[in-house]
Amino acid sequence: MTTAQISADPVTRIVIIGGGTAGWMAASVLSKALAGRVSIQLIESDAIGTVGVGEATIPQIRLINHYLGLDENAFLKHCKGTFKLGVQFNNWGRIGDSYMHAFGDLGLPLGPLSFPHYWLRAQQEGVGGDLWNYSLNYQTAMQGRFSRLEKVGTSHLGGIKYAFHFDAGLYARYLRAGCEKRGVSRTEGRIVKTNLRGTDGFIESVTLESGATIAGDLFVDCSGFRGLLIEQALKTGYEDWSHWLPCNRAVTVASEPTGPMRPYTQATARQSGWQWRIPLQHRVGNGHVYSAAHISDDEAAHQLLQNLESPALSDPKTLRFKTGRRQQAWNRNCVALGLAAGFMEPLESTSIHLIQSGISRLVSLFPDRHFDPSLIDHYNRQTQFEYERVRDFLILHFKATQRRDTAFWQTCANMDIPHSLQEKIDLFSTTGRIIREGEELFTEMGWIQVFTGQHIKAQRHHPLADNITQSQLTEFLGNIEKLITHTVPSLPRHADFITHNCRAAA
Numbered sequence: 001m002t003t004a005q006i007s008a009d010p011v012t013r014i015v016i017i018g019g020g021t022a023g024w025m026a027a028s029v030l031s032k033a034l035a036g037r038v039s040i041q042l043i044e045s046d047a048i049g050t051v052g053v054g055e056a057t058i059p060q061i062r063l064i065n066h067y068l069g070l071d072e073n074a075f076l077k078h079c080k081g082t083f084k085l086g087v088q089f090n091n092w093g094r095i096g097d098s099y100m101h102a103f104g105d106l107g108l109p110l111g112p113l114s115f116p117h118y119w120l121r122a123q124q125e126g127v128g129g130d131l132w133n134y135s136l137n138y139q140t141a142m143q144g145r146f147s148r149l150e151k152v153g154t155s156h157l158g159g160i161k162y163a164f165h166f167d168a169g170l171y172a173r174y175l176r177a178g179c180e181k182r183g184v185s186r187t188e189g190r191i192v193k194t195n196l197r198g199t200d201g202f203i204e205s206v207t208l209e210s211g212a213t214i215a216g217d218l219f220v221d222c223s224g225f226r227g228l229l230i231e232q233a234l235k236t237g238y239e240d241w242s243h244w245l246p247c248n249r250a251v252t253v254a255s256e257p258t259g260p261m262r263p264y265t266q267a268t269a270r271q272s273g274w275q276w277r278i279p280l281q282h283r284v285g286n287g288h289v290y291s292a293a294h295i296s297d298d299e300a301a302h303q304l305l306q307n308l309e310s311p312a313l314s315d316p317k318t319l320r321f322k323t324g325r326r327q328q329a330w331n332r333n334c335v336a337l338g339l340a341a342g343f344m345e346p347l348e349s350t351s352i353h354l355i356q357s358g359i360s361r362l363v364s365l366f367p368d369r370h371f372d373p374s375l376i377d378h379y380n381r382q383t384q385f386e387y388e389r390v391r392d393f394l395i396l397h398f399k400a401t402q403r404r405d406t407a408f409w410q411t412c413a414n415m416d417i418p419h420s421l422q423e424k425i426d427l428f429s430t431t432g433r434i435i436r437e438g439e440e441l442f443t444e445m446g447w448i449q450v451f452t453g454q455h456i457k458a459q460r461h462h463p464l465a466d467n468i469t470q471s472q473l474t475e476f477l478g479n480i481e482k483l484i485t486h487t488v489p490s491l492p493r494h495a496d497f498i499t500h501n502c503r504a505a506a
């Protein structure tokens, strides 16, 4: 096929189904990337509504906000957001434990090796401090401080790496305003029928309850768990991972804001699941994620309400889900994003990121109306790889537990795990190495924090970490620790930083 033929057959009509976080993120990026070359229509139903959760993010969200030209302070004001430096995990390895998966670096690389190799050697020789003594993010989080610090003084130590907590409904509204300025048209109404082309089963159009029919070349299914197009119409199939990630329900409730405003998410393990706490400016988001095989809905809601730090603002709401992924996130002329593409529980706040990376993959593999199968294959392979690696990281939190106090934790400790995860655990346990494959999301810094926080120890360390003497090693570690200890108290309190820069109107 020649270039002339390709450009003669471009996609000119994109239809996005759904106006949750996924729908409006997709509309935002596509309307910017394809600037005026396509018509974009988004259909959503106020009567159906959105899932109404999804308030914690990871630092990559800043990339999409930057691409869209969003001013960070204005965005936080609008979405009543706060800053997030990591996730604190309580009671996971053992009851009484607390550790953090802090964003950003640990220490500094030295010569050919990253910092964790030197820290592992120091641990084995009984010198040096706790892993998190070398995390600027962790120390800043624990003191309830925040600043946009690019680097630490004149040192080589990297600055603070952050993400946000925000009100998901307000974020969608904020994105919608930008989309409408770029010409995205929104249709309110319930889709009752998906019309397929007889010859090849591609989607031609959708029909609304009003009788209106909306046709398109490319359909982006952001319809949430129901997967209106990708599953109900195209019967794509779903790979179920609930034998590895046993939680399948969540009960959620907002509560009154509490002080001090923590710059991190909390994930506290409970008897049959875990509870999140996400501080926003105007409320705290709370949820109890649990396995329905191990606890009733009423008991789960009771445990959630008992463990709130402040009065609830509404009645709790229960959500059901099945962990897994759509077998093909892109099928024919339909790309599924968000909950329509799959769902893994929110333990590491990865769903919004998976939406974002799906959109950027779609932009880089953007088709013409021939929908070349090799583009679709690439998209699906990359998506599968990304989902499976995130899945493995999440399973680690459940598997690496010494808790045996309830049937739920016994099940987690005894379950079989994917080979890819077992390999990672074995490699680290025996050699102290963590190898990041391809573009997998979580880095060595993330894995070592969860390994260490949940008591998986390395028996050996990298031989090149022995290239310095023990006194050089102690000095190296001590200098980093000092730098962090001196830096953190000079940073503003998180709440003060918000008041001065991005406080939402009352």
Ligand SMILES: Cc1cc2nc3c(=O)[nH]c(=O)nc-3n(C[C@H](O)[C@H](O)[C@H](O)COP(=O)(O)OP(=O)(O)OC[C@H]3O[C@@H](n4cnc5c(N)ncnc54)[C@H](O)[C@@H]3O)c2cc1C
Pocket: 017, 018, 019, 020, 021, 022, 023, 043, 044, 045, 046, 048, 049, 050, 051, 052, 053, 054, 055, 056, 057, 168, 189, 190, 191, 192, 222, 223, 224, 225, 226, 228, 250, 287, 319, 321, 337, 338, 339, 340, 346, 349, 350, 351, 352, 353, 355
């Ligand atoms: C318990 C829980 C906690 C979570 N926490 C986090 C978190 O902390 N961080 C994170 O990154 N992610 C989190 N997520 C995931 C996050 O909520 C979602 O990824 C995100 O909200 C995107 O949802 P969505 O847009 O795909 O679907 P939805 O919000 O469900 O939106 C679906 C849209 O489709 C429309 N629609 C559906 N059917 C029709 C129809 N027939 N006609 C017309 N319109 C229709 C609806 O009206 C709606 O607009 C969490 C999810 C759950 C379940």
